[in-house]
Amino acid sequence: MTMKTLIAAACLAFGLVGPVLAQEGAHSTPEIAKESWSFGGVFGTYDEHQLQRGFQVFRESCSSCHSARLLAFRNLSEPGGPGFTEGQVKALAAEYTIADPLVEGGERPGVAADRWPAPMSEADAKASFGVVPPDFSVIAKARGTTQQFPWWIVNYFTAYQEGGPDYIHALLNGYHEEVPEGFELPEGKYYNDYFPGHAISMPPPLTDGAVDYADAEEGGVNVPETLDQYSRDVAAFLMYVAEPHMVARKETGFRVILFLVLLAGLMFFVKRRLWAGIEH
Amino acid sequence: MADQPTQVQHDGPTPSRRDFIYVASGAVGAVGVALVAWPLIDQLNPDASVKALASIEFDLSGIEEGQTLTIMWRGLPVFVRHRTADNITVAQNTPLTDLKDPEPDSARVKEGHEQWLIMIANCTHLGCIPVGDAGDFGGWFCPCHGSHYDTAGRVRKGPAPKNLVLPPYDFVSDTLVQIG
Amino acid sequence: MSEHSTYTPGNPFSKWLDDRLPIIRFSKEHLLDYPTPKNLNYWWTFGAILVVMLVIQIVTGIILAMHYTPNIAMAFDSVELLRRDVNSGRVLQAAHAVGASMFFVAVYIHIFRGLFFGSYKSPREVLWILGVLLFVLMITTAFMGYVLPWGQMSFWAATVITNIIGAVPFVGESVLQLLRGGFAVGNPTLNRFFSLHYLLPFIIAAVVVLHIWALHVPGNNNPTGVDVKSTRDTVPFHPYITMKDLYAVVLFMIPFAWFVFFAPDILGHPDNYIMANSQVTPAHIVPEWYFLPFYAILRAVDFNILFIDSKLGGVIFFAGAIVVLFFVPWLDRSPVRSGLFRPLFKWFYALFVINFIGLAYLGAAPADGRVLGIDVPTFSKICTAYYFIYFLVILPILPRFETTRPLPASISENVLGKAHA
Numbered sequence: 001m002t003m004k005t006l007i008a009a010a011c012l013a014f015g016l017v018g019p020v021l022a023q024e025g026a027h028s029t030p031e032i033a034k035e036s037w038s039f040g041g042v043f044g045t046y047d048e049h050q051l052q053r054g055f056q057v058f059r060e061s062c063s064s065c066h067s068a069r070l071l072a073f074r075n076l077s078e079p080g081g082p083g084f085t086e087g088q089v090k091a092l093a094a095e096y097t098i099a100d101p102l103v104e105g106g107e108r109p110g111v112a113a114d115r116w117p118a119p120m121s122e123a124d125a126k127a128s129f130g131v132v133p134p135d136f137s138v139i140a141k142a143r144g145t146t147q148q149f150p151w152w153i154v155n156y157f158t159a160y161q162e163g164g165p166d167y168i169h170a171l172l173n174g175y176h177e178e179v180p181e182g183f184e185l186p187e188g189k190y191y192n193d194y195f196p197g198h199a200i201s202m203p204p205p206l207t208d209g210a211v212d213y214a215d216a217e218e219g220g221v222n223v224p225e226t227l228d229q230y231s232r233d234v235a236a237f238l239m240y241v242a243e244p245h246m247v248a249r250k251e252t253g254f255r256v257i258l259f260l261v262l263l264a265g266l267m268f269f270v271k272r273r274l275w276a277g278i279e280h
Numbered sequence: 281m282a283d284q285p286t287q288v289q290h291d292g293p294t295p296s297r298r299d300f301i302y303v304a305s306g307a308v309g310a311v312g313v314a315l316v317a318w319p320l321i322d323q324l325n326p327d328a329s330v331k332a333l334a335s336i337e338f339d340l341s342g343i344e345e346g347q348t349l350t351i352m353w354r355g356l357p358v359f360v361r362h363r364t365a366d367n368i369t370v371a372q373n374t375p376l377t378d379l380k381d382p383e384p385d386s387a388r389v390k391e392g393h394e395q396w397l398i399m400i401a402n403c404t405h406l407g408c409i410p411v412g413d414a415g416d417f418g419g420w421f422c423p424c425h426g427s428h429y430d431t432a433g434r435v436r437k438g439p440a441p442k443n444l445v446l447p448p449y450d451f452v453s454d455t456l457v458q459i460g
Numbered sequence: 461m462s463e464h465s466t467y468t469p470g471n472p473f474s475k476w477l478d479d480r481l482p483i484i485r486f487s488k489e490h491l492l493d494y495p496t497p498k499n500l501n502y503w504w505t506f507g508a509i510l511v512v513m514l515v516i517q518i519v520t521g522i523i524l525a526m527h528y529t530p531n532i533a534m535a536f537d538s539v540e541l542l543r544r545d546v547n548s549g550r551v552l553q554a555a556h557a558v559g560a561s562m563f564f565v566a567v568y569i570h571i572f573r574g575l576f577f578g579s580y581k582s583p584r585e586v587l588w589i590l591g592v593l594l595f596v597l598m599i600t601t602a603f604m605g606y607v608l609p610w611g612q613m614s615f616w617a618a619t620v621i622t623n624i625i626g627a628v629p630f631v632g633e634s635v636l637q638l639l640r641g642g643f644a645v646g647n648p649t650l651n652r653f654f655s656l657h658y659l660l661p662f663i664i665a666a667v668v669v670l671h672i673w674a675l676h677v678p679g680n681n682n683p684t685g686v687d688v689k690s691t692r693d694t695v696p697f698h699p700y701i702t703m704k705d706l707y708a709v710v711l712f713m714i715p716f717a718w719f720v721f722f723a724p725d726i727l728g729h730p731d732n733y734i735m736a737n738s739q740v741t742p743a744h745i746v747p748e749w750y751f752l753p754f755y756a757i758l759r760a761v762d763f764n765i766l767f768i769d770s771k772l773g774g775v776i777f778f779a780g781a782i783v784v785l786f787f788v789p790w791l792d793r794s795p796v797r798s799g800l801f802r803p804l805f806k807w808f809y810a811l812f813v814i815n816f817i818g819l820a821y822l823g824a825a826p827a828d829g830r831v832l833g834i835d836v837p838t839f840s841k842i843c844t845a846y847y848f849i850y851f852l853v854i855l856p857i858l859p860r861f862e863t864t865r866p867l868p869a870s871i872s873e874n875v876l877g878k879a880h881a
Contacts, residue, residue: 042722070540074332102352104342113332134734138540141725142733149821159722163730196743242733249550253721260714263312266305267707273301274703278695279875280498309706319548323523328545 030193032145032163032170035232039239040162042254045247046240051082053223054237057211057230062136065125065202067118070137071241074112080247081240086112130188131201140164140235140242164242165235170194172231175204206230335460337452340396348412350401353459357401357409358447359420360457363431368394370418371432380435381443388432388443393451398459399433400447405440420444466493490676495694496701497682499871503573504680505708506566512709513563514668518661520556521605528608530654532647535610536735554724560602561727562716564750567595575788576809578797579681585789587674590667592785597664599751599782604657606748610650611732616745618645618653624758627775644738684874685797686867693871744826752823753816757781757847759827760840777844784851791851794859801865804858812850819843 038047055076058068073093076084084092093110096117100108110117125132134142144163147155154160174193179185189199208226215222223229240246326334336353340360343349348361363371371385389397401409408424415421415428417436422429427438434443449459467485469475478485527546529538542549571591574580580588607618622645626636641648679688688694695701719727727749731742747755761774768776784791799805822831822840829836868874 070537070544072329072332074328075544111337113329138733142730144730156723156726159718159726161723161725244544245550249721249724252551253717256717256721257714259308259312259315260710260717263305263308264707264710264714266301266308267703267710269301270305271704271707274699278498278700279872280500280695319551320519320523322547323526323549323552325547327527327541327547327549329541330545 029196029198032166032194034145034160034162035166035169037162037165037236037239039236039246040160042159042250044250046080046082046236048081048083050233050236051240052084053213054233054235054240055082056213057206057234058136058237058241060211061205062234063116064119065129065133066136067133068116068136068241069118070135071116072112073110073114073116075241075244077112078244081244082237129201133202136238136241138242140168140239142242143167162239165239167194168235168238169231171200172204172206172234173228206234335458337456337458339456341455345395353400353447358459359397359399359401359412359433359444361397361399361412361433363395363397367418367431371430371434374430374432374434378436380437381441383432383434383443385432388434388446390449390451393454396457397431397433398447398449398457399444401444403427403440404435404442404444405438410444490697492696492698494676494697495679495688495691496697497680497688497693497871498695498700499682499684499693499875500680500701501683502708503569503577504682505705506570506573508705509566509709509712510563510570511668512712513559513566514661514665517556517559517563518665520552520559521658521661523552524556525654525658528654530608530651532610532650532736535608535650539609550724551720554720558716558719558724558727560605561719561748561750562712563598564602566712567598568750571595572813574681575812576799577681577683578685578792578794578799580789581685581792581797582789583678584674584681587671587678588789589786590671590674592782594664594667594671595785596782597660597667601657601660601664602748602750604653604660607650607653608657609732610736612734612736612740612742613729613732613745615645615736615738616741617747618649620745621747622649624775624778627772629772646738681797682871683798683800684868684871685801686869686871686874689870690872746824749820749824752821753819753847754778754781754823756819756823756840757844759823760837760844762837777848781847784848788851788855792855792859794855794862794864796864796867801867802862803865804862808850808854808858811846815843815846815850819847 038044038050073089076082076092077086077089089112093112093114096110096114097107098110098114098117099106120128122132141164145166146152146163171192171194174195176191176193179191183191183198185191186199189201190203191198192200206227210227211225211230213223213225223233243249334354336351338351338360340362343360343362345362346364348359350357350359352358368385371388374385376382376384385394403410403422403424405422405425405427408422410420410422410427410429412420415437417428417430419431419433419436420429421427422438422440425439427440428436429440429444430436432443435441447459449457452458467478467488469478469484474484477483524542527538527542527549529535539553543553544550546552574588574591603617603621607614622636622639625639626632628635637643639649640646641652682688725733729746731745734742746752758774758778761777762770763773764770765773794802794805796802799809819840822836822843825831825836827836831839834842868877
């Protein structure tokens with residue numbers, strides 16, 4: 001009895017990370033669906049083409065207001081990412097102007113080592129929008145979804161880390177022209193199903209056909225130019241921005257765990273053999 | 281982890297099989313310790329943002345003849361000197377016997393780009409930054425301990441033992457140079 | 461344990477050294493030959509696991525400190541850049557953050573093992589008290605470490621927890637300012653937390669030495685709770701216990717590695733990836749999971765008790781929940797150590813474990829929510845009450861009503877009995 005109790009205690013205590021329950025308000029938030037992501041789960045890797053499309057959405061739409069101060073241009077050509085060539089990244093960086101107090105004139109064209117420049121200063125953003133649009137460097141890790149007990153325990157065994165992209169995808173698809181009855185929408189705000197409190201300052205940033213995807217290269221597939229597709233692509237890209245080395249991390253993880261299982265097996269036999277002659 | 285149990289009572293069926301499991305575990309454990317140790321040491325190496333700046337490109341087109349610019353490369357100041365025809369002639373005509381660290385001018389610049397002198401700006405004596413257009417030889421003068429360098433950055437007088445160090449660099453085009 | 465000394469220096473140098481610094485003799489007695497009960501079960505391996513976790517935390521922590529900047533403008537970015545740019549930075553940072561959680565998993569199992577098998581009872585009171593002291597030091601260190609990444613949860617945890625001190629009458633406000641180095645949590649707070657977070661693990665290591673010293677004087681307790689009678693009851697620490705502990709350590713590393721490599725953020729909160737903002741509180745602030753039971757106790761007191769207001773009351777109960785642990789050796793009056801021979805105790809103990817997990821669950825639930833149909837504040841009060849009743853009423857009174865099962869004459873007899881059964 002006690003052994004089992006203790007095991008159960010250990011398992012539960014282990015799992016007991018705060019199940020932050022959904023915010024209860026007058027207008028409840030629909031549950032955010034778990035989407036299927038190429039990078040989900042322990043075997044997941046980023047889809048190069050999706051990241052390239054997502055980057056296009058980010059660049060043409062998001063980045064005119066949102067900064068990504070920790071994203072370096074060089075990240076875009078690193079292995080496990082969108083797979084741009086170093087030449088492409090160099091050319092891309094050169095299109096941007098970087099403030100550099102060490103050079104004459106205080107600014108210079110960007111190089112691959114630079115980080116993504118902010119579209120405007122925080123003060124300007126505050127003046128134009130009333131709020132500072134959040135930085136996108138780690139936004140996909142800074143947002144999440146919540147599951148009721150006991151579902152969040154399952155997440156520990158599936159290594160679910162995609163709450164951020166799920167939220168971003170839901171948010172971008174969660175705008176409503178019509179405000180539900182009885183909801184007071186403040187001036188200059190927009191109604192969104194998934195935004196906490198529902199009144200979001202950002203107008204719907206994407207619509208069907210807003211971004212013109214290049215035709216797929218040979219062997220690739222053309223994707224529809226729809227809001228749903230854009231939001232999936234940009235959510236995937238933002239996850240990549242937040243975790244640029246995720247693929248390498250998981251690969252190392254497999255080696256480490258395989259090694260530990262092997263060593264544990266050996267240690268089991270060592271222990272058993274050692275104790276074989278002892279009554280205990 | 282690599283501990284080898286040595287004082288085991290004789291209890292296994294055959295010694296060889298017993299030893300095998302101990303040796304194998306010890307070996308695997310030792311490999312594990314080594315594999316864990318490497319990232320703990322490797323994190324001391326320059327990180328990705330530092331490595332990304334190991335090689336820089338620099339556009340020479342804005343530098344006028346006779347002008348010297350100081351740029352930063354790998355955390356070190358680098359002189360980029362656009363030499364005058366006079367500077368070049370003086371440097372080329374200096375007999376090697378006059379030099380403390382003999383090097384012809386051609387070894388100090390790239391062929392076809394003799395007007396560009398690119399050197400790490402730290403005095404080879406103790407690392408101060410020499411002052412330009414100064415000293416007895418029309419080149420640089422280090423105010424710390426009085427070393428004089430000529431128009432090819434070669435040491436001519438004073439305690440410095442070597443000529444100013446040249447960084448590895450190449451001309452990508454006539455006006456674009458890649459350092460590092 | 462000088463009576464067990466079997467060391468004879470093998471050569472003139474060891475003899476010379478032994479006369480001056482008997483370090484080889486000491487190591488042999490305490491690391492190799494130390495007699496350990498042969499019937500220890502796997503719950504006893506968590507001591508070794510904890511030592512390994514402490515080493516992992518110190519090593520990864522020293523490395524993290526090489527890349528971290530304790531300044532409110534740069535701390536957040538320095539942690540993220542460490543993850544992104546430093547070689548193996550993502551894994552080293554994750555190992556430290558997940559390591560804290562795994563450290564607490566191990567320490568809770570270690571504590572609950574002691575509570576079940578009566579490891580706190582005479583003559584091991586000092587050993588237990590040092591253990592509770594280690595737990596307090598761990599809580600303090602973990603809390604300060606959580607502030608360092610300077611995310612939203614870091615900042616608001618620092619604000620809320622330091623405010624606890626402010627509840628102390630008369631001096632609270634002054635002590636609060638002293639602690640924060642300002643009128644609110646800010647740069648001075650971050651700097652001193654960094655300094656202390658670096659210092660405390662070494663103090664923990666020192667107390668661990670005392671803890672092990674206090675263990676080696678009476679020797680280990682064991683699942684029967686019966687004292688060691690003869691050398692037949694024990695095995696030498698090395699290789700028997702060392703190899704068994706190593707096996708357990710390797711097993712423990714598997715879930716640890718799982719989280720580090722596949723879900724490094726699942727034990728944390730997304731809000732901590734938002735840089736600290738003193739003007740916006742996150743919608744739900746929840747402490748790290750290992751503080752949840754005590755946080756639930758803090759929150760459960762929402763009523764004034766005589767002249768004590770609810771805030772101070774919460775703090776008294778919160779502190780009391782830990783302070784009571786120091787007195788457990790004298791609160792439990794049963795002469796029988798091991799819960800295995802106490803038929804009634806078993807049930808109260810099991811309920812205590814479930815209650816503790818329940819407190820953790822309640823600590824994470826929103827204050828206006830409901831759990832199992834009962835509203836959270838009421839449920840929290842019930843669980844808090846049982847937590848204290850267990851220590852203050854059940855442990856002292858239960859022995860009067862309990863008929864314990866007969867104890868084996870010795871460990872060997874118990875072991876043989878098991879083998880023949």
